Amino acid sequence: MGIKTISANRAPGRPRSQKCYQAIMNATIKLLEDTTVRDLTIEAIASEAKVGKTTIYRWWCCKTALVVDAFLEYMIPRAHFPESDSAIEALEQQVKQVIDVYNGKIGRIVAEIIAEGQFEPEILASFRERFLSGRRAAATEVIERGKQNGEFPDDLDVELAIDLIYGPIYYRLLVGHIPLNETFANSLLKQAINGLKRSIETQ
Amino acid sequence: MGIKTISANRAPGRPRSQKCYQAIMNATIKLLEDTTVRDLTIEAIASEAKVGKTTIYRWWCCKTALVVDAFLEYMIPRAHFPESDSAIEALEQQVKQVIDVYNGKIGRIVAEIIAEGQFEPEILASFRERFLSGRRAAATEVIERGKQNGEFPDDLDVELAIDLIYGPIYYRLLVGHIPLNETFANSLLKQAINGLKRSIETQ
DNA sequence: TAAATTAAAATACATAACGTATCGTTGAAA
DNA sequence: TTTCAACGATACGTTATGTATTTTAATTTA
Numbered sequence: 001m002g003i004k005t006i007s008a009n010r011a012p013g014r015p016r017s018q019k020c021y022q023a024i025m026n027a028t029i030k031l032l033e034d035t036t037v038r039d040l041t042i043e044a045i046a047s048e049a050k051v052g053k054t055t056i057y058r059w060w061c062c063k064t065a066l067v068v069d070a071f072l073e074y075m076i077p078r079a080h081f082p083e084s085d086s087a088i089e090a091l092e093q094q095v096k097q098v099i100d101v102y103n104g105k106i107g108r109i110v111a112e113i114i115a116e117g118q119f120e121p122e123i124l125a126s127f128r129e130r131f132l133s134g135r136r137a138a139a140t141e142v143i144e145r146g147k148q149n150g151e152f153p154d155d156l157d158v159e160l161a162i163d164l165i166y167g168p169i170y171y172r173l174l175v176g177h178i179p180l181n182e183t184f185a186n187s188l189l190k191q192a193i194n195g196l197k198r199s200i201e202t203q
Numbered sequence: 204m205g206i207k208t209i210s211a212n213r214a215p216g217r218p219r220s221q222k223c224y225q226a227i228m229n230a231t232i233k234l235l236e237d238t239t240v241r242d243l244t245i246e247a248i249a250s251e252a253k254v255g256k257t258t259i260y261r262w263w264c265c266k267t268a269l270v271v272d273a274f275l276e277y278m279i280p281r282a283h284f285p286e287s288d289s290a291i292e293a294l295e296q297q298v299k300q301v302i303d304v305y306n307g308k309i310g311r312i313v314a315e316i317i318a319e320g321q322f323e324p325e326i327l328a329s330f331r332e333r334f335l336s337g338r339r340a341a342a343t344e345v346i347e348r349g350k351q352n353g354e355f356p357d358d359l360d361v362e363l364a365i366d367l368i369y370g371p372i373y374y375r376l377l378v379g380h381i382p383l384n385e386t387f388a389n390s391l392l393k394q395a396i397n398g399l400k401r402s403i404e405t406q
Numbered sequence: 407t408a409a410a411t412t413a414a415a416a417t418a419c420a421t422a423a424c425g426t427a428t429c430g431t432t433g434a435a436a
Numbered sequence: 437t438t439t440c441a442a443c444g445a446t447a448c449g450t451t452a453t454g455t456a457t458t459t460t461a462a463t464t465t466a
Contacts, residue, residue: 215434216433216435217433217435218434244423257425
């Protein structure tokens with residue numbers, strides 16, 4: 001016989017339907033508007049998207065994996081780190097933006113993905129790698145710029161700095177003891193960033 | 204006829220079995236050692252405790268409510284805020300302790316309760332009220348003492364201060380991007396508490 | 407154009423836990 | 437000894453899961 005000749009870019013057989021893919025994404029995003037990730041079912045998505053549920057199971061291992069994909073599909077084009085010459089200004093804008101967004105449905109969905117992730121480590125890992133790590137990389141860039149600027153001390157631990165700024169936000173998002181509002185944005189920034197800024201001088 | 208005579212402290216009928224209550228608590232705690240809250244089932248608890256599952260349903264509305272009770276039963280006697288004349292020292296000890304404990308099974312269970320709480324707001328509220336608020340109250344006391352000591356500025360926002368210290372811990376616990384270890388404990392303390400300490404001077 | 411290959415849709419099914427209902431038994435107070 | 441609610445066992449209807457089966461559709465290769 002010899003080697004199977006299959007064109008390089010194309011697998012044989014009926015190709016995956018992009019129409020189905022989009023219908024599934026859209027249905028998931030739509031249903032998440034007023035359904036929790038927990039209450040969302042594969043069957044409801046299939047029905048809303050007008051696809052067979054076997055089609056969903058063919059491409060996604062579980063509901064949560066699908067939710068992460070849909071979230072990214074929706075979120076990635078909308079997430080951009082603000083630009084500014086001043087690192088502190090950029091962080092301020094970013095923190096305000098995140099708090100504002102997380103105060104709504106997106107915040108609820110992020111919290112729910114992290115929640116489901118507690119029981120599905122691979123899902124949490126994929127959420128970190130495909131969403132959070134990008135955000136953290138952007139923040140890292142800004143903080144590094146701030147170190148070169150002199151806005152932050154040279155030896156600042158960037159990972160820790162990010163956790164100091166974003167930790168309280170996620171804490172409130174997930175625990176819900178105090179609302180995520182503008183007051184919080186302002187005082188968090190004043191306190192946390194001020195702490196980072198001065199940590200060398202006051203040692 | 205007349206009025207039903209029921210002694211003040213006692214309802215009529217067979218009293219609730221304390222033995223059952225304890226068996227259910229113990230079974231829940233035991234099963235949680237190596238089962239996630241998600242995978243835990245009422246039926247498994249009933250079987251482990253050797254009680255009918257109707258007995259569980261008579262007293263608890265759902266699995267998560269039971270888990271919170273069992274967690275508190277286990278945790279409350281073990282949770283005490285360290286004492287020290289210095290507020291900063293007390294916070295340091297406390298943060299180290301929390302990070303150490305949350306690095307193990309207890310941390311996993313706390314994370315899972317918060318996770319389930321995303322889908323059951325009453326449960327999250329009860330966890331806040333019955334566990335977290337006590338911890339926060341203890342931290343508040345220490346920080347207030349620090350304000351009187353002069354360790355912290357007079358106008359420090361205590362709620363915010365607590366979020367700045369504990370936020371990063373819960374963030375790492377729930378998101379898992381970096382482990383909760385001693386290195387983190389040390390640098391978190393240095394950075395966060397230092398920030399709080401100096402925030403007035405550097406304004 | 408036919409063969410090969412894989413996707414999609416519909417349907418059926420076994421499974422697992424949920425939460426409820428029923429009913430006979432048991433423990434403690436009046 | 438009567439009364440009353442808790443307990444335990446059992447059965448049941450429900451819901452969504454994930455898999456299996458089969459037919460039809462889409463696309464490439466020969």
